[in-house]
Amino acid sequence: MDETRQQLLRQLPDVDHLLQRPALQIWQERKSRQAVRNAVRAELDKRRQAILTGQWDQPFSGEVFDQAVVSRLQTEGRGHLRRVINATGTILHTNLGRSVFSPELARHIGELACHYSNLEYDLASGRRGSRYDHVRGLLCDLTGAEDALVVNNNAAAVLLTLSSLAAGKEVIISRGELVEIGGSFRIPDVIEQSGGRIREVGTTNKTHLADYQRALGEDTAALMKVHTSNYRIIGFTESVSPAALAGLAHDHGLPCLYDAGSGLFVDLETFGLPHEPTVGEVLAAGCDVVTFSGDKLLGGPQAGIIVGKSAYLDAMKHHPLLRALRVDKMTLAGLEGTLQSYRDGTAARQIPTLRCLAQTEDEIKERAERLLQFLHTDDLPACVSLRPIDDCIGGGACPDVVLPGWALAIEADGMTPEEMERRLRHADLPVIVRVQYNAVVLSLRTLGDDELQDASRIVREALGV
Incomplete structure (x- = not known):
C-alpha cells in the first residue's frame, strides 16, 4: 500500500470520537445512539474501501462525513418499502403493488x-x-x-x-x-x-x-x-x-x-x-x-x-x-x-381500481390540464405537451384491452429522457413514468387528484427549477 493511502486511512477518526460531533449528537436525540453508531460504522467501512480501491483521495473532512452519515440515516428512516406515484397508466401495476385502497x-x-x-x-x-x-x-x-x-x-x-x-x-x-x-x-x-x-x-x-x-x-x-x-x-x-x-x-x-x-x-x-x-x-x-x-x-x-x-x-x-x-x-x-x-x-x-377503469377521456384530459397549470411551464427548461396515450389494465388482466387516455410528455432541455426518468425515480417521493415519444411521459389515469401538486413539485425539482 502506498504512503498516500496509508495517510488517508490514519486520518479516519474512531467511532466514539465521531459520535461527539454536534451534527451527529442531534441525530442521536432524534433516533438513538445505536442507530447513529451503526450509520457511522457503515460510512467508515465504506470510506476505507474507497481509499483502498483508489476511489477516494481527499483528506478527511468532518463536515463531509457528517453529511454522509445524515444522508444514510435519512435513507434508512424512509424504509425500503416506500410509497411511489404511479404515472405509468397501468392500473394494476404488479411491480407497484397492484390495487390501492x-x-x-x-x-x-x-x-x-x-x-x-x-x-x-x-x-x-x-x-x-x-x-x-x-x-x-x-x-x-x-x-x-x-x-x-x-x-x-x-x-x-x-x-x-x-x-x-x-x-x-x-x-x-x-x-x-x-x-x-x-x-x-x-x-x-x-x-x-x-x-x-x-x-x-x-x-x-x-x-x-x-x-x-x-x-x-x-x-x-x-x-x-x-x-x-x-x-x-x-x-x-x-x-x-x-x-x-x-x-x-x-x-x-x-x-x-x-x-x-x-x-x-x-x-x-x-x-x-x-x-x-x-x-x-x-x-x-x-x-x-x-x-x-x-x-x-x-x-x-x-x-x-x-x-x-x-x-x-x-x-x-x-x-x-x-x-x-x-x-x-x-x-x-x-x-x-x-x-x-x-x-x-x-x-x-x-374502489380506486374501478374508478380508474371508469374514467372518461374528458375527465383524464381535464386532470392533465390541471397538472400542466401546476407545473408553471413558462419557466421550465423543457418542452411540455399534452398527448393522447394508450393505457392498460395490467396485473395479468384483459391483455388485449387498450384504454385511451391523456398524458404530459416532458422533453427536458439538455437532458435525455432516460436521465429525467432516473431523477424522477430517485426523488424523495419517487414518480414512476414511461419513456415514450422521446420524452418522459406522465399518464394521468393513475395519478390521483391528491398527487398532482406532489408530481408537479418533483418534476420541477428534477428539471433543476
Whole structure:
C-alpha cells in the first residue's frame, strides 16, 4: 500500500470520537445512539474501501462525513418499502403493488392493526370463532356460492384446492390453458406440487368436449378449466365452455374446478370494455370450485379466494396446508371493506381500481390540464405537451384491452429522457413514468387528484427549477 493511502486511512477518526460531533449528537436525540453508531460504522467501512480501491483521495473532512452519515440515516428512516406515484397508466401495476385502497378503507385497516380485534373470537357466544367468518357471508352473498375460504394468493388457492381434491390422481386440463402466471410460476408446476398428475387434452388452439371425455378414467379426480386472463389466442380456436365442462364432470361424479385468475364481480361492459366472465357467472354455469385473486380486478388486498360447494371446501378447511396459507387480520380487514362496497352498490366510486377503469377521456384530459397549470411551464427548461396515450389494465388482466387516455410528455432541455426518468425515480417521493415519444411521459389515469401538486413539485425539482 502506498504512503498516500496509508495517510488517508490514519486520518479516519474512531467511532466514539465521531459520535461527539454536534451534527451527529442531534441525530442521536432524534433516533438513538445505536442507530447513529451503526450509520457511522457503515460510512467508515465504506470510506476505507474507497481509499483502498483508489476511489477516494481527499483528506478527511468532518463536515463531509457528517453529511454522509445524515444522508444514510435519512435513507434508512424512509424504509425500503416506500410509497411511489404511479404515472405509468397501468392500473394494476404488479411491480407497484397492484390495487390501492381508498383512504377510508386504509383508516379502517389501520384501526384494526393498532388495536386488538375479534379475529378469532365470536362476540355473540364469547367463544373461539373462525377468522374466515368475517368474509364468508359476504362472499357467498355476492357470488351465490355455498361456502367460501380465503388464503394468501390465488396460486395458494389453486394449490390448496388441488392438494385437497386431487392428490395422487389425475387432473384433466386443456393444453391451451396450462398458463404461466407472474414470477415464472406455471399452472403445471402448481398441479404437480399439489400431488396431482396433469392429463393434458386437446391442442394449443383447439380443445373439444370429446377430448375431456376420452381422457376420463379411474384415476380422474377433477376436470379443470383455467381462464386465460393474461393472454389471448385468436384466429382458428375453440374451447369448452364452463357449463359444458361442468356438465361432463357431474355426469361422472367429479368436480369441475375453475381458476378465474383476476376475479370479477362486475360486468366490464359497464365501463365500455369487452365482457369477461364474473365469478357469479362461472358458479351459475355449474362449476363446483372457483379460485381467483383479491388484488386484481376485484380491487382488494392480495388474497386467494375460493368459493363453491360446501362439500369440497370442507375438505380444504381440514387440510394441514390451510394453516400455512392463512391470511392475517389486515388482509381480512381490507377484503371485508372491499366486499362491503360491492354489497352496498358503492364499489364503482369507492374502489380506486374501478374508478380508474371508469374514467372518461374528458375527465383524464381535464386532470392533465390541471397538472400542466401546476407545473408553471413558462419557466421550465423543457418542452411540455399534452398527448393522447394508450393505457392498460395490467396485473395479468384483459391483455388485449387498450384504454385511451391523456398524458404530459416532458422533453427536458439538455437532458435525455432516460436521465429525467432516473431523477424522477430517485426523488424523495419517487414518480414512476414511461419513456415514450422521446420524452418522459406522465399518464394521468393513475395519478390521483391528491398527487398532482406532489408530481408537479418533483418534476420541477428534477428539471433543476
